[in-house]
Amino acid sequence: MSADTTEHNRNRQDFSGIESIWLFGYGSLIYKVDFPYLEKRPASIQGWARRFWQGSHDHRGTPEAPGRVVTLIEQPGAKCKGMAFRVSPKVFEHLDVREKNGYLRFTTTLTFDNGSHGEGLVYIATEDNEAFLGEAPDADIARQIASAVGPSGPNSEYLLRLAESLRALGDECTHTFAIESCLKKAPEEDL
Numbered sequence: 001m002s003a004d005t006t007e008h009n010r011n012r013q014d015f016s017g018i019e020s021i022w023l024f025g026y027g028s029l030i031y032k033v034d035f036p037y038l039e040k041r042p043a044s045i046q047g048w049a050r051r052f053w054q055g056s057h058d059h060r061g062t063p064e065a066p067g068r069v070v071t072l073i074e075q076p077g078a079k080c081k082g083m084a085f086r087v088s089p090k091v092f093e094h095l096d097v098r099e100k101n102g103y104l105r106f107t108t109t110l111t112f113d114n115g116s117h118g119e120g121l122v123y124i125a126t127e128d129n130e131a132f133l134g135e136a137p138d139a140d141i142a143r144q145i146a147s148a149v150g151p152s153g154p155n156s157e158y159l160l161r162l163a164e165s166l167r168a169l170g171d172e173c174t175h176t177f178a179i180e181s182c183l184k185k186a187p188e189e190d191l
């Protein structure tokens with residue numbers, strides 16, 4: 001699948017008659033809230049793990065030197081914590097462009113922190129998109145993140161802001177924190 005998913009997403013869900021819908025954020029949507037929302041609630045989704053396995057050519061890297069950003073990987077028993085936003089479907093006109101580098105909107109079940117459930121949408125970059133990079137050792141991921149910069153800024157800023165936001169949410173994302181610790185341990189040239 002081509003890395004630009006804008007058109008794919010426009011045709012994915014029918015929003016006719018829908019005034020608002022939950023959107024689950026597990027990456028930059030947690031800390032970069034540049035869209036209007038009606039309500040926000042900490043939430044999680046089951047069976048999915050956050051991984052720095054997606055390439056970023058347009059925000060935190062370039063086509064020549066892509067950065068790494070998060071996607072979700074299916075993993076039985078896993079739980080991904082994040083933030084749910086109740087938004088107007090109009091918000092997707094903006095977010096589908098912002099998150100166009102390989103991400104598709106999927107329907108998912110959200111679990112709110114009070115134990116109640118809701119249905120919502122989540123952006124996931126699947127393995128078949130051109131920008132997918134896949135698994136690598138934590139130190140290699142940290143090295144790539146340390147050196148990548150794109151139009152939205154340094155890739156390291158993305159990682160550090162996400163790690164900080166996950167801590168504030170009380171998440172224990174060992175994957176994110178391990179990469180953060182590799183990044184903080186050594187200057188770029190020693191990674």
Ligand code: BEZ
Nearest residue numbers: 025026027028029099123
């Ligand atoms: C998120 O924060 O949920 C998100 C991450 C990557 C792309 C789109 C959304």
